[in-house]
Amino acid sequence: MKYVTTINGHEFIIEVIDDRHVSVDGKVLEVDFESVSGEPVYSLIVDGKSHEAYIYPGEENWEVLLQGRLYPVIVEDEREKRLRAASGSGVAESGEFHLKAPMPGLIVAIPVSEGQEVEKGDVLLILESMKMQNELKSPRAGVIERIRVKPGDSVEQRQKLLSVA
Amino acid sequence: MKYVTTINGHEFIIEVIDDRHVSVDGKVLEVDFESVSGEPVYSLIVDGKSHEAYIYPGEENWEVLLQGRLYPVIVEDEREKRLRAASGSGVAESGEFHLKAPMPGLIVAIPVSEGQEVEKGDVLLILESMKMQNELKSPRAGVIERIRVKPGDSVEQRQKLLSVA
């Protein structure tokens, strides 16, 4: 199976040949890859080097935490990659963005109002949790569409808070 | 539900009244009993005292390891208790005893032979594991019935080694 794997704009063409072999950009490597005790912790021995990483599934990518560094990794098989190319690259920029509560907490303030235009990085909402106030920011520019909560509300994890269109 | 619970010959009559209450020899206690993170480790808060124990199922009893002390505990409901009383107390003394390998290893020696009479505590077999030679002893007196292995054999955990009748 052939994959196109992208890290910070850099593409690797990776083919999984069998349990013990992959090729990276055409170069075949012997790999020994195991999950450690059923946890999302993985050990890879390749070319004698021993690596260990946490690998978490993100919304649209994988997050690989390796030696104290986080690599956001997009893995697509060739078919997916072609589809995405055909439909234009603006996946992240188009469609509605729903801001969800990353953890349970208390809404402290909502410095935006419906219909307001926001820039990428603008603070949309302040959520208190674990004695800390956390600013939730807009991942892109847009217009505030629907605010579903108000200051003082307690919210559950993943609860939808507002949308940016 | 009422149980007769025996530790080293001492009987406790224990009734489980509901999730929060038991009575021990007629005295009602409020208990807060939880398994810790799905492991066979249990926390009991009774009368303000916080206790924690490992509880393992044994062959015919429960083993409770509490504050560095092992208590072998027999728990029977009243029906079981009556049945056992009716059939005589010699459960452990009658029937065939099958010596099983407590761990994988290598048979080093079998100092008994078929038909030989053995006393309780006699060494039946020497099993090497983890660089140590371990003597497996007879839990009771009897006659060696069938030896299924020979010195030099590798054995799996729980494999039947020989029987005492």
Add this chain to the structure above:
Amino acid sequence: MFNKVLIANRGEIAVRILRACRELGIETVAVYSEADRQALHVRYADEAYLLGPAPSSESYLRGDKIIEIAKKCGAGAIHPGYGFLAERADFAEAVIAAELEFIGPKPSAIAAMGDKAIARATVTKAGVPVVPGTEGVGNLSDEELLAIAPKISFPLLIKATAGGGGKGMREVRTLEEMPGLITSARREAKAAFGDDNVYLEKLIEGAHHIEIQILADRHGNVLHLNERECSLQRRHQKLLEESPSPFADDDLRRRMGAVAVKAAQAVDYVNAGTIEFLVDKDKNFYFLEMNTRLQVEHPVTELVTGVDIVKEQIRITRGRPLGYTQDDIHMTGAAIECRINAEDPYNGFMPSTGKISHIIMPSGPGVRVDTGVYPGFTITPYYDPMIAKLLVWGETRGQAILRMRRALEEYRIVGVRTNIPFHQTMMDSHRFMGGQYDTRFVEERFSMEAIEEGKEIHPDIAAIMATLVAHQQTQRAAHVVRRGERDTSNWKWVGRWERMHR
């Protein structure tokens, strides 16, 4: 003399105090909220009593209930830890009124140091320098401010009396620019707080936050255990502390120690306490505040001095004289503490909650971990996000840094995100290694993305690993469809699957 102590706290500090009690042969009583039934302090204590629902106001802040439990179970003393009720003079008072010992200072000392204006006045009278400024003087007019400014000397800060968070704050470098800045600061303060009063404070440039640990017994003996460097902060939260401070020298250490002892004596201080100072780049230092309790970062001092501060607290409360004189206190080697928080350094240090499924704790020579969590424990949003303190000791600061680096690398916590990568990045930072940092370092000159020269990165390895995980997932998904639901052997990998997506 008491022989049973109630610990009015939770988390790592409750466990820390419990350990000290146990090593002194003292019985321990834990209290807990409904969210903490399985917490380590409940499991380790001899006795444990429920306080109430998860929110602190209904549990760990219920001083009345805590005192009632202590009386009922026969505890002779209460240790408040830090946070919660630790610096509440009224609680200390109530404990004493109930004829229990409070393991901490007298209520009067807590009160005196708890009010900023009183504390400034008290220590000033004792000859302790404070940050020059007009705070607490009253509302001043523009003319008065302009007249006082040269006496404080430039640069200085205009700050909103009602303020906070930088609103209405202005940096002033010359007298000439000051009138305009006062006007704009007042306008901003008015808009933000409905109050346009401002005050002046000397701007300490390149400031270090350095604190002195104090021990004082009931027999009039006061001594200090030297300094802790606490300048690495984010939003006024300390992240990493070390002792000795790479910035301090013996002269500064001695001067600050002597002043700290004076400050403690000024309020008749008993038990363990900490005097916090701001130190400028010329090694002038100014009293900030006194923490009248055990400090989170007390173990760095324990590692370099060999003094068990919590045991000393208990001994002091038992009426014993200090087991040390100032001459007995020496610093050997260097210690560093990294606060391990359940928060994601790649996502604005957002707190992370959930069940911890797996832990491998670093250990071996020179490593200490103070923690209140274990595999299977759930991090709730009710309490603060600090889940462990990772400490190392080394013969030199350099060795301590290398040791911390290997300990951070060994630490595995699965189930919640942690700030371990932040500390790893810090340990690789050349400025940190050189001891070249001040209180603004983390917020202004530190980045998780910046790669120090010579640091290897492995995008190819990350790419291979992510691809293999994605591949396995695809294979498994296909497998499910083929096998159908009834096959019991699916259970095994479904379990794995679920764990992966937790």
Add this chain to the structure above:
Amino acid sequence: MFNKVLIANRGEIAVRILRACRELGIETVAVYSEADRQALHVRYADEAYLLGPAPSSESYLRGDKIIEIAKKCGAGAIHPGYGFLAERADFAEAVIAAELEFIGPKPSAIAAMGDKAIARATVTKAGVPVVPGTEGVGNLSDEELLAIAPKISFPLLIKATAGGGGKGMREVRTLEEMPGLITSARREAKAAFGDDNVYLEKLIEGAHHIEIQILADRHGNVLHLNERECSLQRRHQKLLEESPSPFADDDLRRRMGAVAVKAAQAVDYVNAGTIEFLVDKDKNFYFLEMNTRLQVEHPVTELVTGVDIVKEQIRITRGRPLGYTQDDIHMTGAAIECRINAEDPYNGFMPSTGKISHIIMPSGPGVRVDTGVYPGFTITPYYDPMIAKLLVWGETRGQAILRMRRALEEYRIVGVRTNIPFHQTMMDSHRFMGGQYDTRFVEERFSMEAIEEGKEIHPDIAAIMATLVAHQQTQRAAHVVRRGERDTSNWKWVGRWERMHR
């Protein structure tokens, strides 16, 4: 100078050495057997290479393969740890022949100390006392034995030359009873080993096993790090070590240290090594053997002296002179090590294998754990049962014991049985607390069942807990039958059920 070290070992000692390398900025290479793919030393090392199948003879004893890997990956030195190839002079020789550094003594020193007769002769020549006896003298007749016996002095032991395990051994208290005992000893030896030769050895009554840690560099400097008390043994396996020895005094310490240095010098010793002595109740001591390698219990010495022995080993091999002189070596406080073995103290110390499902490791002030296992790791029957070393340091021996007690209580290991209850019983033993023990204590005067006076026991609590577990099991079993097999929500408790019965 080498900058990459291959560690030819597994388990806790491989991890220990790896940590030292990392803290010195040295790259690490692990080797592993098929059973150890997920072992901690493989996970922590920079590089890892497979040796072969699980049995040691096909993996960790494959010196040829290990040297080949070291050459191929560019390692400059090999650390053998303890056990496996550590005391094989031929391996050390091969390492050197391959132009690699061997982190240990010269092959000639290993060989000299590896042969008991040569070792005895060598150290005797250097003025080191050995246990008086006729071992190595040759085969003696009854008459010769009877003539020599009074010179050795009674009580003494007759031992079989070919022997071991007590077969053919006799205790002799007077010359009168000796002829009969020689005859019966010869008869038994003949039957057991086909060889009726015997020799005489002085019987050391109330013997202590005390050893001296040595460090020697390549520049002729030799020093000792004082003693470790290792008398708590079972079947010649050490279970617990401490430093200082509660039996030794400064005079004995100094005398033994001086003699140990002489013994090391006698074989031109370089690197870390240990001289083991038997000490009788009158504080006479006799050379037993020299371990020409790092010792399992080296950390107790590290805790009281502050010397990092593994780092010193590496520095010595890099050609550096020792960083200490004898005058720099002081003992501070007291340290104890408990060897945590996967074996069941309630079932004849039977080894226990299986998957470790859960661990809570003790930590906090003064606690160190050296371990090679983690939750999820499987203990196989291929290697020795020691899974961790729990160490504590205290200001006094009494404080160390109290600390060890709380650390043992905190330690949770689920999935295999461990000897933690043995150590807990030992810590409660009045004789241990009083330092009143010798090499026969564990086997002859210690029992898991004996309850020390004043120790609380809780059969009622055990009864309640077992009953509640049994009750829950019954309830759940009933539940299963009612629910039927297809309900997916069963998965959850089935998982729990299975874990419970693992």
